[in-house]
Amino acid sequence: MKIALDAMGGDFAPDCTVKGAELASRELPDDIKIVLVGKEDIIQSKLKEYNITSPSIEIFNADDVIDMGEHPTKALSQKPTASIPVGYGLLKSGAVKAFCSAGNTGAMHVGAMFTIKAIEGIIRPGIAGFIPKESGDFGVIIDVGANADCKPDVLYQFGEMGALYAKHVFNIENPKVGLMNLGEEEQKGTLLTQAAYQLFKISNKFNFVGNIEGRDLFNDKADVVVCDGFTGNVILKMAESFFDLLQKRNIIDPYFDRFNYEAIGGSPILGINGNVVIGHGVSSAEAIKNMILLSVKMAESNIHLKIKQHLGE
Structure with a gap:
C-alpha cells in the first residue's frame, strides 16, 4: 500500500x-x-x-x-x-x-x-475533528469547517458519516451520536437544530442519543458530535487553545496533552x-x-x- x-x-x-x-x-x-x-x-x-x-x-x-x-x-x-x-x-x-x-x-x-x-448521494462532504475524552478515548466532531451554513439533511448525513468513521477507524461499537445544541430538550435550539433533531430521532441508521451541550464534549455522553462547520470550527480552535494556555503556564497534564493538534495530525474529509x-x-x-x-x-x-x-x- x-x-x-x-x-x-x-x-x-x-x-x-x-x-x-x-x-x-x-x-x-x-x-x-x-x-x-x-x-x-x-x-x-x-x-x-x-x-x-x-x-x-x-x-x-x-x-x-x-x-x-x-x-x-x-x-x-x-x-x-x-x-x-x-x-x-x-x-x-x-x-x-x-x-x-x-x-x-x-x-x-x-x-x-x-x-x-x-460520493453519490452525499450532499456535502464534511471535515471531521477529534475530541479527547476523559475516559482516554477520542470522540469525533463533524463538521469542523467545510460547511459554515448547513441544512437539516446535511447535518443528518454528518451523523451517518461520523458514526461510520467512529466505528471503522476508532473501533467504537455502536457509537453514540449527539446533536450539539444549547439545551438537551427536543424543542431547544435554532430552526436548523430543531429540524435536524426530527430527522435524527426517526432514523434507525445510527445510535442517536439526543441533544448535547458544550459541557458534554469531553465526557462519554456522545462518541460523535454533529454540528455545522462554523460551530465546529469554533469548538475545535477553542479546544486547541487549552493546550497552548497550559503550556504557557508550565502546567503539564497527560489528559490536556492530548489537546495538542500534533497528537492526531490531521482531519479527514468524509x-x-x-x-x-x-x-x-x-x-x-x-x-x-x-x-x-x-x-x-x-x-x-x-x-x-x-x-x-x-x-x-
Whole structure:
C-alpha cells in the first residue's frame, strides 16, 4: 500500500514533511510506502541533508506549489502540476490509497470535490475533528469547517458519516451520536437544530442519543458530535487553545496533552471517493508523522467504501 504526502505543503515544508515521513516510516510495516509528492530536486536535497535513506520513502515529482494564501480554485486551475493536484491525480488513479497535506486547506477541499468528487448521494462532504475524552478515548466532531451554513439533511448525513468513521477507524461499537445544541430538550435550539433533531430521532441508521451541550464534549455522553462547520470550527480552535494556555503556564497534564493538534495530525474529509487528510498549516514533523499514520488507518479501513455502501442500503 502507498500513502501520498504533499511534501511541499505546510508552513515548515519541506523540512518537516520529509522528517515526518521518516518518523512515520519507522512505525509502519515494510509493505507500506510513503510517496513524497513535490519538487524532486528539493526533496532529494532534504533527504540527503537529514541523512534519510529509508527504503519505504519514494518521490513523485510535481513541478509547482500552491502557496498557503492562494485562492484555491484559481490556483488549482492555473497550477495543474502543483503538488496538491498531482497528489489527487495519484489518488484518483489508484496509485496511492490515501493523500494527505498540511498545505492550502481550501485547495485540498476544492481539489477533492473536483478530482475524486463526492460520493453519490452525499450532499456535502464534511471535515471531521477529534475530541479527547476523559475516559482516554477520542470522540469525533463533524463538521469542523467545510460547511459554515448547513441544512437539516446535511447535518443528518454528518451523523451517518461520523458514526461510520467512529466505528471503522476508532473501533467504537455502536457509537453514540449527539446533536450539539444549547439545551438537551427536543424543542431547544435554532430552526436548523430543531429540524435536524426530527430527522435524527426517526432514523434507525445510527445510535442517536439526543441533544448535547458544550459541557458534554469531553465526557462519554456522545462518541460523535454533529454540528455545522462554523460551530465546529469554533469548538475545535477553542479546544486547541487549552493546550497552548497550559503550556504557557508550565502546567503539564497527560489528559490536556492530548489537546495538542500534533497528537492526531490531521482531519479527514468524509463523504468523498477516497481517503484524504488535511493537516494544520503549522504542522511539525511529529504532526506530519501522525497525519500519515491516520491516513494509513483510513486506507486500511476503506472508510470511503463503507460510507458508499451505507448510502446504498
